[in-house]
Amino acid sequence: EDQVTQSPEALRLQEGESSSLNCSYTVSGLRGLFWYRQDPGKGPEFLFTLYSAGEEKEKERLKATLTKKESFLHITAPKPEDSATYLCAVQAGSGGSYIPTFGRGTSLIVHP
Amino acid sequence: SAVISQKPSRDICQRGTSLTIQCQVDSQVTMMFWYRQQPGQSLTLIATANQGSEATYESGFVIDKFPISRPNLTFSTLTVSNMSPEDSSIYLCSVGQGIGAGELFFGEGSRLTVL
Numbered sequence: 001e002d003q004v005t006q007s008p009e010a011l012r013l014q015e016g017e018s019s020s021l022n023c024s025y026t027v028s029g030l031r032g033l034f035w036y037r038q039d040p041g042k043g044p045e046f047l048f049t050l051y052s053a054g055e056e057k058e059k060e061r062l063k064a065t066l067t068k069k070e071s072f073l074h075i076t077a078p079k080p081e082d083s084a085t086y087l088c089a090v091q092a093g094s095g096g097s098y099i100p101t102f103g104r105g106t107s108l109i110v111h112p
Numbered sequence: 113s114a115v116i117s118q119k120p121s122r123d124i125c126q127r128g129t130s131l132t133i134q135c136q137v138d139s140q141v142t143m144m145f146w147y148r149q150q151p152g153q154s155l156t157l158i159a160t161a162n163q164g165s166e167a168t169y170e171s172g173f174v175i176d177k178f179p180i181s182r183p184n185l186t187f188s189t190l191t192v193s194n195m196s197p198e199d200s201s202i203y204l205c206s207v208g209q210g211i212g213a214g215e216l217f218f219g220e221g222s223r224l225t226v227l
Contacts, residue, residue, distance in 0.1 A: 044204075
């Protein structure tokens with residue numbers, strides 16, 4: 001069974017204080033790992049897809065990296081508008097369901 | 113990316129009643145899904161809405177409780193039947209794009225409170 005564990009559950013940062021969110025996964029043949037951002041009262045917003053170990057994707061202050069067991073979402077010099085819940089999901093490849101499995105998310109609050 | 117509109121955005125319902133949530137997409141899509149998001153929990157897939165045929169339900173979800181329609185490639189409905197307080201949740205419509213339809217795009221969600 002595919003499993004996704006995100007840590008920490010919650011993270012408070014000061015504006016400008018860089019940090020990383022973790023997504024550990026167990027999946028039978030990874031097809032893709034996805035990061036989403038969810039603001040309160042809204043649906044998740046797609047951020048990145050990573051397909052293979054060593055791959056990196058960047059968008060503004062966010063950078064996602066991938067190893068064979070986990071992914072990190074690095075946030076550089078965050079701003080209050082980066083406050084949101086960040087969700088990670090994995091999609092199995094060979095023999096697995098194509099439906100992504102989601103983690104519970106990390107709630108990020110960035111204080112000005 | 114597709115633009116997805118859901119309604120209602122929120123509702124308060126009485127125990128034993130049913131509510132239908134509508135999802136409209138601005139382009140034709142093959143893969144459309146319904147998710148549930150309970151407080152503090154991860155997104156849970158209810159079913160895949162199949163155009164022109166019965167939806168494919170995940171373990172723990174049944175058609176009698178969550179009937180789904182998908183008359184065409186841009187529209188779907190999810191009904192939550194005979195509601196109880198345990199059905200209080202956010203229900204999300206999503207469409208899959210990208211390789212293997214793994215990249216999901218979501219509507220704003222429908223927040224249901226059952227009294």
